[in-house]
Amino acid sequence: MTKKIAVLPGDGIGPEIVAEAVKVLECLRADGLDIEMNEAPVGGAGYEASGKPLPDDTLALAKESDAILLGAVGGYQWESLDISVRPEKGLLGLRAELELFSNLRPAILYKQLADASTLKPEVVSGLDIMIVRELTGGIYFGQPRGVRTLDNGERQGFNTLVYSESEIDRIGRSAFDIAMKRGKKVCSVDKANVLECTELWREVMEHVAKDYPEVELSHMYVDNAAMQLVRAPKQFDVMVTTNMFGDILSDCAAMLTGSIGMLPSASLDANGKGMYEPIHGSAPDIAGQNVANPLATILSVAMMLRYSLNQVVMAERIEQAVEKVLDQGLRTADIYSDGMQKVGGSEMGDAVVAAL
Ligand code: NAD
Numbered sequence: 001m002t003k004k005i006a007v008l009p010g011d012g013i014g015p016e017i018v019a020e021a022v023k024v025l026e027c028l029r030a031d032g033l034d035i036e037m038n039e040a041p042v043g044g045a046g047y048e049a050s051g052k053p054l055p056d057d058t059l060a061l062a063k064e065s066d067a068i069l070l071g072a073v074g075g076y077q078w079e080s081l082d083i084s085v086r087p088e089k090g091l092l093g094l095r096a097e098l099e100l101f102s103n104l105r106p107a108i109l110y111k112q113l114a115d116a117s118t119l120k121p122e123v124v125s126g127l128d129i130m131i132v133r134e135l136t137g138g139i140y141f142g143q144p145r146g147v148r149t150l151d152n153g154e155r156q157g158f159n160t161l162v163y164s165e166s167e168i169d170r171i172g173r174s175a176f177d178i179a180m181k182r183g184k185k186v187c188s189v190d191k192a193n194v195l196e197c198t199e200l201w202r203e204v205m206e207h208v209a210k211d212y213p214e215v216e217l218s219h220m221y222v223d224n225a226a227m228q229l230v231r232a233p234k235q236f237d238v239m240v241t242t243n244m245f246g247d248i249l250s251d252c253a254a255m256l257t258g259s260i261g262m263l264p265s266a267s268l269d270a271n272g273k274g275m276y277e278p279i280h281g282s283a284p285d286i287a288g289q290n291v292a293n294p295l296a297t298i299l300s301v302a303m304m305l306r307y308s309l310n311q312v313v314m315a316e317r318i319e320q321a322v323e324k325v326l327d328q329g330l331r332t333a334d335i336y337s338d339g340m341q342k343v344g345g346s347e348m349g350d351a352v353v354a355a356l
Contacts, residue, residue: 003309005037006065008058011044011078011087012282013292013345014071020294020349021069021301027353028305028314035309038065042094043073043087043282053090054097062094067308068275069301070094072282087282095135100267100275101167102174103133103246104303107233107253107263112326116258116335119230124256129236130182131253132175133246135267137167140243161197163242168201170270172208175240179215183237187218189225189245198242205240222249229253254279261293261334264300266307274308276300290344293332295322298352321355328355 007022009015022037029035040058041049049055053073062068073087083089094100109117109127117124142160149155172188179186188205190198202219209217220228222245228235229252241249254263260280268274278296286292299322305315330351331340343351 002034002036003067004065005035005304006058006061006068007037007039008042008062008068008070009039009045010042010071010073010090010282011075012072012284012287014043014045014073014282016288016290016345017278017292017294017297018069018071020345020352021297023349023353024298024301024318024356025069027356028317033305033309033311033314042070042090044075044078045073046090047078047081047085047087051085053085053087054093058090059093059097062098062275066273067304068094068098069297069304070275070277071297072278072280074282075284075287092140094275095267096141098273098275099136099269100273101134101136101270102171102268103135103250104178104266104268104307105131105133105246105250105253105263105279106265107131107250107257109257110262110323110326112323113258113262113335115337117256118258119233119256123231124233127233127256129233129253130178130238131246131250132171132178132238132240133250134163134167134171134241134243135246136243137163138243140247161195161242161244163197163201165200165204168204169208171240172205173211174268175238176208176212176215179238180212184215185218185237186215187220187225187236187239189220189222189239189241189249191222191245192219193221201242225249226252229256250279259293259335261296261332262299263296264303266300266303268307272308274304276304276308290346291333292345293334294345294349295332295352298322298349317356318352321352324355325351 009018139161142162302315302318305311
């Protein structure tokens with residue numbers, strides 16, 4: 001049956017990197033991949049089109065699709081808008097409406113780019129971590145929240161960290177399922193020494209682990225996890241953590257690999273439907289110049305094929321094509337080093353298609 005893909009380019013470099021990923025999908029379609037692609041605005045583009053960062057039609061398209069390919073949202077021109085209509089609300093809305101609770105963020109260091117990391121090659125070479133971040137709960141969504149004025153006239157900001165057992169259980173199972181297909185190690189990151197909510201997190205993780213006897217579960221406080229990620233990152237296989245801790249740790253892990261332009265992500269619901277996007281933002285500083293690296297978005301398509309469309313062989317073909325263009329010495333500006341061939345984003349996309 002034809003699989004429906006919602007294509008949401010978004011803002012800034014979003015449209016140019018998504019165009020390269022669409023080239024890759026078109027190439028695979030010509031090779032037998034049975035897909036239909038439909039495009040819609042989101043983020044700042046959604047706001048301009050309809051006054052909402054997540055237009056109703058875009059949400060409806062996302063809901064009826066099997067998978068969503070997203071570029072990035074945000075830009076200087078929307079920064080002064082009321083927070084309720086800022087571009088980021090489009091993303092948060094999609095995650096919440098589609099119940100995309102499990103965010104998979106791999107941090108892989110390609111051997112060809114070992115020099116791009118700020119860490120010593122022996123610390124990072126061969127790095128392959130999967131961070132599983134809870135995405136629809138925790139302090140980013142907890143109520144009550146806001147800024148209130150106290151009796152003495154002073155303003156006070158407040159947010160709420162809240163997780164129910166079922167929310168912890170399902171993200172735990174997501175992490176353990178992935179660990180079963182990898183190195184069979186899960187490190188759950190919390191702050192159980194200070195936060196009651198993550199004390200419960202730890203307890204539920206222990207409970208989930210009983211159903212996965214082959215997987216080794218360990219626990220780590222988030223401050224130590226941040227330290228260990230830069231000290232000895234190869235000790236980790238799968239890390240599972242809360243929304244906010246995962247937000248921070250996954251960016252840290254991303255930088256171990258050198259370039260933000262290389263890393264894909266997936267956000268999945270309980271049935272394997274997912275939204276796929278690069279981990280970087282809309283990079284307004286380089287938008288429209290054909291210098292943005294499209295590989296993170298192209299690798300997001302590989303994750304889509306693997307996790308939502310059940311096309312593991314095609315996913316591997318994309319990953320091998322990316323390796324091949326790196327072997328050929330092609331580099332966008334963000335991963336360029338002496339002796340390599342500097343190319344623009346569209347040339348990089350064409351090279352991946354040629355390698356496919
Ligand atoms: P960013 O990720 O957009 O950019 C950080 C730096 O990395 C910039 O110097 C940028 O030029 C560079 N960069 C990013 N992607 C690149 C690529 N593919 N190739 C080469 N270089 C790349 O983060 P930021 O500057 O903090 O935020 C810019 C805007 O993006 C803001 O409006 C922010 O809210 C938004 N944002 C969106 C998302 C998302 O859509 N998921 C995520 C983060 C930030």
